Amino acid sequence: VFIKKLEIYGFKSFGFKNTILNFNDGLIAVTGPNGSGKSNVLDAIMFSLGENSPKALRVDKFQSLFHDTYGRANKLVRVSITFDNKDRGIPVNADHVTLTREIEGNAGDSQYYLNGKRVNKSTLTELLQVVVAIPAKINIVQQGMITRISELNSEERRKIIEDIV
């Protein structure tokens, strides 16, 4: 399993068109000037996988996820992530698994779609267990957080291993 494609619409600094990234397997670099939107790409991945904490998405409130360069006109945020699932690592019988999350209207709830079909977030637990090392999210290191990990105290470190087991 790996991330094959990411489609971003109206999420943070991404505009009102489908911005697409087609990923290969292996080692991928995302680069560019300060303030260009690199961290927002990682935020978009986390958003599509159900991240619900505004702080983790680096905004004060969910409304701030709506692209706002042209004023608050925007009413839709949508991110789709497609996994290559040829090895059936995700318990879904398909070569590709696409998870879409969208929010309509500023105060709307999130809607989730799995391979185009509307689903309830609670049915995604198994899929999310595979792709995100819940609860510690140890496979996601946000900007500036890497040194914090080695400053964990010994109890916290034991708990990370304990939670996984």
Place this chain on the structure above:
Amino acid sequence: VFIKKLEIYGFKSFGFKNTILNFNDGLIAVTGPNGSGKSNVLDAIMFSLGENSPKALRVDKFQSLFHDTYGRANKLVRVSITFDNKDRGIPVNADHVTLTREIEGNAGDSQYYLNGKRVNKSTLTELLQVVVAIPAKINIVQQGMITRISELNSEERRKIIEDIV
């Protein structure tokens, strides 16, 4: 006023000899490989100016300030800082002002010397007011802390200005 000289003995990664840095005025870079002792130079300056929080000196407890590469044999930590005071910015009538702080024995108290004379820390308040922007210490930015400053909330930012006034 500027820092003219720093002498470090037995403080963190500095050994049992007087390591001396003679500074000019202006813009000074301290560079070198990871783990060489760059941040320890800044810690030494903060230590000499009376910093009492182990956390601010990046150690768990004061005993960890004693150089320990050759085992705990070391019994003395001493840092002297000399200011150029030709402009009499520091309320002391001398061209140079040297502040020395030393700790003897693992559990000892700090001893302070001003231009060679033993003094009580409480007599240094005026001098420290000038050289360190107490209480916010806004003139010292430790490694990794720069982005935190722009993440201050608006109350904290008001308070910084209020405290200075």
Place this chain on the structure above:
Amino acid sequence: KENMFMDAFLKVNQDINSTFSSVVGGNSWLELENQEDIFSAGVRLIVQFPGKPRRESTSLSGGEKTMAATIFLLALQAIKPSPFYLMDEIDAHLDAENTDRLSRILEERAQKNQIIMVTLKDSTISRVDQIFGVYPKNGVSQILKYKYPKRAESNKIPV
């Protein structure tokens, strides 16, 4: 429960040992604070860089902490495989030597897991399989994608 924990502990420890000593030199390992009663205390991460005494990960320098933390994180893979990693400018506080070591660690790991990392450093970029450039146009993020013949230093990024 204790057996399961110890089993995981030994696997993670083994991975930390082998990655740290092969790429960085020196050694790094996990220590139980209380062997008799594991869950009443914690787990220390000990690190010994080449030519230096052993230290707990909390009293290393900024760059040394980055190396220790990255190796620990990747070692957890041995007990909880993840299909991908997201890393945002983890090389920011590394010197040239450690940046190179980190690249080697990630290159090797990327054979098994996809790694998407944000970086500003040319030396890191020169060793990856694929590059995405992000740039702003009137406040809106645009994406540029280019192939990069691995290690072709001459192939500077089109801006």
Place this chain on the structure above:
Amino acid sequence: KENMFMDAFLKVNQDINSTFSSVVGGNSWLELENQEDIFSAGVRLIVQFPGKPRRESTSLSGGEKTMAATIFLLALQAIKPSPFYLMDEIDAHLDAENTDRLSRILEERAQKNQIIMVTLKDSTISRVDQIFGVYPKNGVSQILKYKYPKRAESNKIPV
């Protein structure tokens, strides 16, 4: 008390304006949350980078935050002069353009105040008045000092 505060507020604001617009372009300023009752609310730091909408300093990117924070800190000098600044790798998350802008800001400020900064970047080092190299020998820090004809790119650091 209110007059003293407003006096300080305006001085800091003025300094932020002039530094930000002259070196970065765009503009940056302080805003009172409650003009009627200053001390019942806070002070916002607003930043507008060239070609982008205005934003509060809390919702900028990592590199943009570094620039906004450095300019704010230095502006406090207008109300509380400090004889020196200590800055530890504040350029770590900056791209080449902002690293250069930062160097220019610090170069100018260093005419009034001494600035001691730790950096790993050659481009930052090439613009300073004095360089100290720190290196470990058997776990003990040693200091090397060298003059640096300003901007002489050829004069690579002796290691």
